[in-house]
Amino acid sequence: MDNGKRAIFLDQEEIPKAWYNIQADLPEPLPPPLDPSTLEPVNPEKLLRVFARELVLQEVSRERYISIPEEVMEAYRWLPRPTPLMRARKLEEYLKTPARIYYKWEGTNPAGSHKPNTALAQAYYNSKQGIENLTTETGAGQWGSALAMSAAYFGLSVRVYMVSASYHQKPGRKTMMETWGAKCFASPSNETNYGRELLKKDPDNPGSLGIAITEAVEDAVTHDNTRYSLGSVLNHVLMHQTIIGQEVEKQLQMVDEVPDVLVGNIGGGSNFGGFSLPFMGKKLKGKLDAKFVACESSAVPHTTKGKYTYDFGDTGHMTPLLKMLTLGSDYRNPPIHAGGLRYHGMSPIISYLINSNLMESYAFSQTSIFEAATIFAKTEGIIPAPESAHEIRYVIDEAIRCRKENKEEVIVFNNSGHGLLDLSAYQLYNAGKLENWEPTSINYPDIVH
Numbered sequence: 001m002d003n004g005k006r007a008i009f010l011d012q013e014e015i016p017k018a019w020y021n022i023q024a025d026l027p028e029p030l031p032p033p034l035d036p037s038t039l040e041p042v043n044p045e046k047l048l049r050v051f052a053r054e055l056v057l058q059e060v061s062r063e064r065y066i067s068i069p070e071e072v073m074e075a076y077r078w079l080p081r082p083t084p085l086m087r088a089r090k091l092e093e094y095l096k097t098p099a100r101i102y103y104k105w106e107g108t109n110p111a112g113s114h115k116p117n118t119a120l121a122q123a124y125y126n127s128k129q130g131i132e133n134l135t136t137e138t139g140a141g142q143w144g145s146a147l148a149m150s151a152a153y154f155g156l157s158v159r160v161y162m163v164s165a166s167y168h169q170k171p172g173r174k175t176m177m178e179t180w181g182a183k184c185f186a187s188p189s190n191e192t193n194y195g196r197e198l199l200k201k202d203p204d205n206p207g208s209l210g211i212a213i214t215e216a217v218e219d220a221v222t223h224d225n226t227r228y229s230l231g232s233v234l235n236h237v238l239m240h241q242t243i244i245g246q247e248v249e250k251q252l253q254m255v256d257e258v259p260d261v262l263v264g265n266i267g268g269g270s271n272f273g274g275f276s277l278p279f280m281g282k283k284l285k286g287k288l289d290a291k292f293v294a295c296e297s298s299a300v301p302h303t304t305k306g307k308y309t310y311d312f313g314d315t316g317h318m319t320p321l322l323k324m325l326t327l328g329s330d331y332r333n334p335p336i337h338a339g340g341l342r343y344h345g346m347s348p349i350i351s352y353l354i355n356s357n358l359m360e361s362y363a364f365s366q367t368s369i370f371e372a373a374t375i376f377a378k379t380e381g382i383i384p385a386p387e388s389a390h391e392i393r394y395v396i397d398e399a400i401r402c403r404k405e406n407k408e409e410v411i412v413f414n415n416s417g418h419g420l421l422d423l424s425a426y427q428l429y430n431a432g433k434l435e436n437w438e439p440t441s442i443n444y445p446d447i448v449h
Contacts, residue, residue: 016247036321086103088376104415135219158177209343331442370386
């Protein structure tokens with residue numbers, strides 16, 4: 001349907017009042033996290049020294065909807081939410097495709113990505129519990145920025161361990177975090193025992209999300225009145241992000257559209273999960289026949305080449321074991337510019353859905369995604385984050401296929417953030433100097449049979 005609209009807006013009164021928990025609708029319970037010392041399901045009480053109590057309860061909940069506290073709703077209005085759903089008309093014209101392309105634009109808030117949807121919730125629950133200090137990791141800096149902003153909103157302090165390669169590639173993100181009051185360290189760092197150990201072995205270690213997670217957890221458990229916040233992967237994080245998909249449902253209904261293809265990028269799984277899981281709930285109930293496509297980097301092919309097994313969520317082996325698609329916790333991630341995708345594993349929820357053939361996944365090279373991002377910028381005006389460029393690559397390829405087959409499809413994707421602090425990568429691409437990376441050696445874990 002050609003409804004003539006470029007942007008589809010909701011009123012603030014239409015912000016969803018509850019997060020959707022897909023665990024209530026999965027065909028079977030997710031495999032539980034395991035205690036690595038016993039290989040038995042981890043006791044949630046053990047997690048209370050790491051996470052705020054309410055977040056631990058949400059992690060294991062199978063309640064379908066969890067009400068959003070009014071304090072978090074007020075923070076969402078402040079961002080502000082809802083965000084627009086955009087029709088990519090100029091991109092459609094450029095590709096000469098009969099497909100109708102829509103994207104949820106999550107780069108409109110001060111932090112510039114989807115990350116505040118869970119950062120504000122996590123900061124609130126920690127503040128409510130009386131916690132004063134937070135620690136976290138960040139890849140490209142989007143999560144660290146979001147948590148720094150959210151902690152300032154709720155009056156908390158933050159220490160952020162930023163993957164070293166991104167720390168040096170994206171100095172603007174560090175400046176944002178520090179302006180909001182956070183302290184930011186290149187990871188591996190000299191702030192933790194684990195970081196010092198790695199730097200002693202390799203002073204030029206580019207870091208990874210797995211390493212940064214270990215440092216942030218070590219920091220949290222060795223300091224009083226401090227808890228750790230995670231920006232992706234875990235069940236409660238994806239649940240907080242479902243505010244995205246629920247808004248998209250309402251916006252598509254406003255223009256009488258039903259999605260044929262839902263697309264997003266995957267680093268740990270938070271933005272694609274939040275965008276797609278409300279629709280997946282309908283698919284599981286037989287109310288939607290759509291294709292779900294997750295896009296990753298061919299340099300970190302955690303779902304296209306990963307093994308579905310139990311593995312540590314961090315490189316230093318401080319976390320419980322999670323059943324997920326993984327390249328192994330010691331996988332050495334190449335320094336691609338999509339820092340948010342440089343993670344060895346994947347959300348247990350997304351891993352389960354891909355392994356169950358309810359979702360598909362594809363991997364793309366660094367130069368191919370920047371080619372797609374440049375086309376998108378020239379047609380839609382938005383310079384996307386390198387992470388978001390991965391799904392844009394798939395969307396362009398799918399739209400061209402529709403043109404060749406003269407097939408109408410409604411393609412919807414989550415444009416999860418802007419790339420205005422990634423311009424050094426665009427500069428390299430424009431100069432023909434951007435490198436592609438192939439996977440380093442993969443040592444698949446064999447922890448639990």
